[in-house]
Amino acid sequence: MLKTYQGACHCGAVRFQVSAEIDQMRICDCSICRMRGALTFRVPGHAMRFMTPLEELTAYRWGSMTGADYFCPRCGILPFRRPSDPTPEERAAGAVPFEGWAINLRCLAGVGLENLPVRQITGRLL
Structure with missing residues (x-):
């Protein structure tokens, strides 16, 4: 079911809304995502x-x-x-460009992270 979530940074200076049916969280193993620790969910631009x-x-x-x-x-x-x-190699393997946003679920009010399944994303260079 589509729901509108209120999002913000820690201090509240950045505010946004997302309309989505959040059914998973993504954890990427690339160097920046590992260090940042964000749990993301992708939504279309609209x-x-x-x-x-x-x-x-x-x-x-x-x-x-x-x-x-x-x-x-x-x-x-x-x-x-x-x-x-996607890189040319990723496109050759079937990856398609994504025209949207990856939301840090930790910044959304009312999301029960403990109940969401995890989708592991391979983002590190092989």
């Missing part, structure tokens, strides 16, 4: 509503520069990210 303009956040880009991690400039929390486009 499911996000930004109460704080993206221009007020700090963006970190890496690798191909096609994705971005958005951080609160005050408290440093990452509430959401724009996933990178």
Whole structure:
């Protein structure tokens, strides 16, 4: 069932809403995700509503520069990210680009993380 969740960073400077049916959490094993510890869920672009303009956040880009991690400039929390486009090798293996957002479930009010199944994502370079 589709539900609208309120999201925020730790200090509350970054606020957003997500409409989604959250049925899993993703844990990626790439170097940045391992260090960050975010538990994510992907939503299409139209499911996000930004109460704080993206221009007020700090963006970190890496690798191909096609994705971005958005951080609160005050408290440093990452509430959401724009996933990178698949590499040519990943596309050849069947991966398709994702035009949406990966939400840090730890930043959403009312999500029972203890009840969600985990989907392991292989993001590390082989």
